[in-house]
Amino acid sequence: MIFVPLAIGWIASLVLLALDGRRRWVGWLALAAVLGMLAASVALLWEVAAGREPAVIAGGWPGGVGIRLRADWLGIGYAVPVLGIIAALLLIENLRGGFLTRIGPALVVLVSLGLTGVFFTADAFNFYVFFELSMGSAFAITALGTEGRHVRVSATFMVTNILGSVLFLISVGGLYHATGTLDMPVAAARLGVDPFGPPVLVGTLFLAAFLLKLGIFPFHFWVPPVYGETRVPAAALLSGALANIGSYGLLRFGGEVMPDALQAGRGLLLAIGAATILIGSMLAISRQPVAEILAYSSIAQNGYILLALGIGGRAGFAAAYIYAMVNSIGKALLFTTAGSRGPMIGGAFLIGAMSTAGLPPALGFVGKFALFRAAWEGTDRWLVGWIIGGALLAFLYMFQAFQQRFWLREDETHSAPSVRVAIACFAVVALVFGVWPEPLLGAGSQIASLLAGGPR
């Protein structure tokens, strides 16, 4: 049952690799595949909500020997929204005229397959394999640009992220050294409670790998060129879907596998998160092209996730998850509107901008509020001031971006009406979840219980 989304993804990518992606129907086939994976994940959500935890061990091996795939609240909580975002991006791309290359659709399905595998696996090395599958496909997607600068930033993207993956691989190796197992729950049980032994070294490496993936200070340098100069749909995919590996990894490896190391590193996480918010927001204010502003904004927003993790505990974990989801949806929306033109696009960008700044009724308000509450209930009240400051800066640069993009420029050609309608629907979805955040909050609290070990 749990293998169904992965099976759909594999079969679909195989079929798509054999077809020519420049034909219109192939792009729609890719959308159908991602929707199939989404539907299967929603069915799994039903199971998880009923209290069961669907799991399977590949190869039928006994527990502890084989690779275990399992769906728990954290995995499902990431899989369903991320697949939904990818489906929306595919829809908009298809309406915009389809893919320009043979393997475009296949690559997007491979990215979805990799992400779904990352969210559903309970084996650390299997995590690495699926992680690399989605990263490799993302590298290829960014390299599909037509201009020279696309290929240049693709090389930057690739080299920095390969380094991140190597750091992650070393940490998985370290995990195996320290515990003799790769299964995440078993490793969590075997790691001693001494927070300053080998686990802290391994934990630091994990942290470094995921910080690089998320683009957080001091590893943020690759984000502005890559997000800013790659083709806009690719940037939307990167920030909306792929960046979630970073936050998921921090929640999974920090929250589940090495909670003591996470506790020990609270101060560091808070410091890095705060610095990232400051640097990202300040640099965003001084930029010109909208894509670069959005890139720096991504850096800053990811800093908030780190703040939430630093706060820790039930409220902190829930806030981290909610903020990560809210940010992905918002960034995907923003990058997509940055690449389109027309009357309704401005409104959609406005909603995305409000979400980033944390203004109600946009989605971002839910995230900011969860973060507020976590900071207020925690021991570091100064964080509330920092969060408010960051929100003000976000309001500033978002307003600047909106002005630059939609007010001062005379719109030359409008995008096709169907594209505008699709983007408008995307924006409406973001609004709806801002007004009715129950599903997101519910998932967040379940995840927090899972990770912090409290009562449901």
Place this chain on the structure above:
Amino acid sequence: MSLLAQSVVRLLFLPSLVVATAFCVRGSTGMGDGFSAGLVAAIATSLVLLAFGPRQARRILPLRHAPATAGIGLLLVVGSAVVPALVHGIPLEHFPRVEFQVVRLGALAVNSSLLFDAGIAAVVAGGVVHVLDRAASTDGQDA
């Protein structure tokens, strides 16, 4: 390239393929597996490409079928993962299962891992040869 290189490569090619097959098949009980089999086959093919040049190599070997080989390999690999999942619910299950007798072809045990390794060998060999072929042809030497 020189005549010496060409004659050596001509002699080496088929034995390399035999070695690759041996790697693929011995993988379950000894050293080797599908990946090294594919690599050895790919190296042998790239030697042919280097010694004879792209144009002549394409006449000697069916290089244009490389992507199709990779595709068939992928089909085998994904099939061994997905088909057991469709039938039993468990992906990548080993066939034949423990209760059945091992099917042998001489001294070779035929089972699903053999199919899987053959698929990987096909993917690696086909993929590498395709990349090398395309790289060789974009340098203006050949159409």
Place this chain on the structure above:
Amino acid sequence: MNLALALCVAVVFGAGIRLMLDPDLVRIAAGTILVSNAANLFIMSAGTGAQAAGQAQATTSDPLVQALVLTSLVITFGFTALLFSILHAIYRAWGTLDSHEIDRPE
């Protein structure tokens, strides 16, 4: 994990990072290969078996580790191929593989 293996991992990793800091793109690619292989070597060192078997000297090695390293090598190999294809495309677009030239603002 004995000292020789640890030193080996350190040297390879250091050499790889040094190469990655070079302006020439081909050296950066070679650096990534070295760095990835250092990681593989590190994982292999987990399989020397001494601590797992509880003996002072290792007589068997852990087969799981070998499978891990094999998978990791395949992934590294694929990414290296992709990286070189991208470098090839950069060469065709710019005519040079020096990152200072390429990054020069246009």
